[in-house]
Amino acid sequence: MSDGRKRRLSGCPIDYALDFFGDRWTLLVIRDLLFGGKRHFKELMESPERIASNILTARLKKLEERGLIERRSDPDNRKQVIYTLTDKGRDLAPVLVEMVRWGGRHDPNSLCPKSVVTRLTRDNERLLADMRAGMADAVRTVKARARR
Amino acid sequence: MSDGRKRRLSGCPIDYALDFFGDRWTLLVIRDLLFGGKRHFKELMESPERIASNILTARLKKLEERGLIERRSDPDNRKQVIYTLTDKGRDLAPVLVEMVRWGGRHDPNSLCPKSVVTRLTRDNERLLADMRAGMADAVRTVKARARR
DNA sequence: GAGTTAACTTGCAAATTGCAACTAATAATA
DNA sequence: TATTATTAGTTGCAATTTGCAAGTTAACTC
Numbered sequence: 001m002s003d004g005r006k007r008r009l010s011g012c013p014i015d016y017a018l019d020f021f022g023d024r025w026t027l028l029v030i031r032d033l034l035f036g037g038k039r040h041f042k043e044l045m046e047s048p049e050r051i052a053s054n055i056l057t058a059r060l061k062k063l064e065e066r067g068l069i070e071r072r073s074d075p076d077n078r079k080q081v082i083y084t085l086t087d088k089g090r091d092l093a094p095v096l097v098e099m100v101r102w103g104g105r106h107d108p109n110s111l112c113p114k115s116v117v118t119r120l121t122r123d124n125e126r127l128l129a130d131m132r133a134g135m136a137d138a139v140r141t142v143k144a145r146a147r148r
Numbered sequence: 149m150s151d152g153r154k155r156r157l158s159g160c161p162i163d164y165a166l167d168f169f170g171d172r173w174t175l176l177v178i179r180d181l182l183f184g185g186k187r188h189f190k191e192l193m194e195s196p197e198r199i200a201s202n203i204l205t206a207r208l209k210k211l212e213e214r215g216l217i218e219r220r221s222d223p224d225n226r227k228q229v230i231y232t233l234t235d236k237g238r239d240l241a242p243v244l245v246e247m248v249r250w251g252g253r254h255d256p257n258s259l260c261p262k263s264v265v266t267r268l269t270r271d272n273e274r275l276l277a278d279m280r281a282g283m284a285d286a287v288r289t290v291k292a293r294a295r296r
Numbered sequence: 297g298a299g300t301t302a303a304c305t306t307g308c309a310a311a312t313t314g315c316a317a318c319t320a321a322t323a324a325t326a
Numbered sequence: 327t328a329t330t331a332t333t334a335g336t337t338g339c340a341a342t343t344t345g346c347a348a349g350t351t352a353a354c355t356c
Contacts, residue, residue: 010195010259011257011258012176012179012283013250016254016255016257017250018172018175022171022173024166027162027166027170028160028166031160047158048158049158049163052315052316053334053335054315055312056334056335058312078322079321080333081333091250095250097246098243098246100165102243103161103164103165105239106164110164112160135160190301190303200344201303202306202345203343205303205304225354226353227303
């Protein structure tokens with residue numbers, strides 16, 4: 001069912017959206033590409049949620065087939081592959097932002113700074129830039145925590 | 149893993165959110181409770197996506213355990229059970245709205261009226277009311293389509 | 297009190313996930 | 327140039343989850 005060929009869609013945009021990312025991993029990959037400044041398989045593997053390599057491969061394949069990301073090999077280093085979001089993929093930013101606001105409001109253990117969460121979505125451009133920076137910090141915190 | 153007890157969360161609000169609804173069905177149930185005016189098990193079963201009864205039971209149980217919905221028996225009809233969203237559950241409205249906007253923008257087969265999709269999220273109250281009404285129409289369309 | 301309805305439960309096959317180990321191609325190093 | 331390391335995967339397999347159909351139980355309806 002992962003390829004969405006068997007289930008018949010209802011016509012509801014939420015059902016359509018879930019057919020793309022109604023699982024535990026896809027939006028984390030998109031988060032990393034959108035806010036984390038990541039482009040390589042290896043970088044995606046290093047996120048704190050520790051996705052398995054076979055799952056990552058499957059998600060990247062599906063996302064490419066369905067037009068949310070593009071895959072090309074790095075001209076400077078032919079053993080690297082560069083993954084980038086398409087417009088359709090980048091368009092998911094507001095969904096992720098609302099998830100951050102929800103999670104940030106309701107998760108007492110969130111590592112995400114309240115300032116990011118409470119800021120209104122109005123100034124989206126600045127917010128996204130801050131999330132990018134804030135995420136690098138959070139990743140550092142998690143790594144430091146893991147070392148202990 | 150469905151109960152989120154085994155996976156360790158990263159502290160990212162997106163990861164936290166996906167621990168609640170990172171699957172194919174949970175957000176459809178919340179959609180029905182939030183926009184569809186549904187309250188009973190049977191009504192949730194009748195949605196066009198045709199969730200299986202055992203999956204619905206499992207999702208309702210998880211949502212109740214984790215504080216997104218409340219379950220009580222109908223005082224007027226003791227064989228009916230009423231499910232309602234908590235504040236935390238209702239708070240997911242902006243996430244669903246952004247998913248509708250994304251799906252509506254990118255799905256050529258969407259049954260959701262463009263007017264709903266393109267309208268800005270600013271006037272959220274009216275938008276939610278319209279979605280409620282629009283959804284009743286869409287359900288009728290799908291049912292009619294299925295009869296053919 | 298016979299039939300119906302609502303809310304589940306059970307059984308089971310098929311699909312998906314998660315983990316660990318392995319591989320192939322390219323790049324860096326000695 | 328031979329050796330080692332790195333990147334992007336693949337493979338095998340056990341455990342979990344899903345999807346479908348059928349069955350159950352308690353409460354209403356006639």
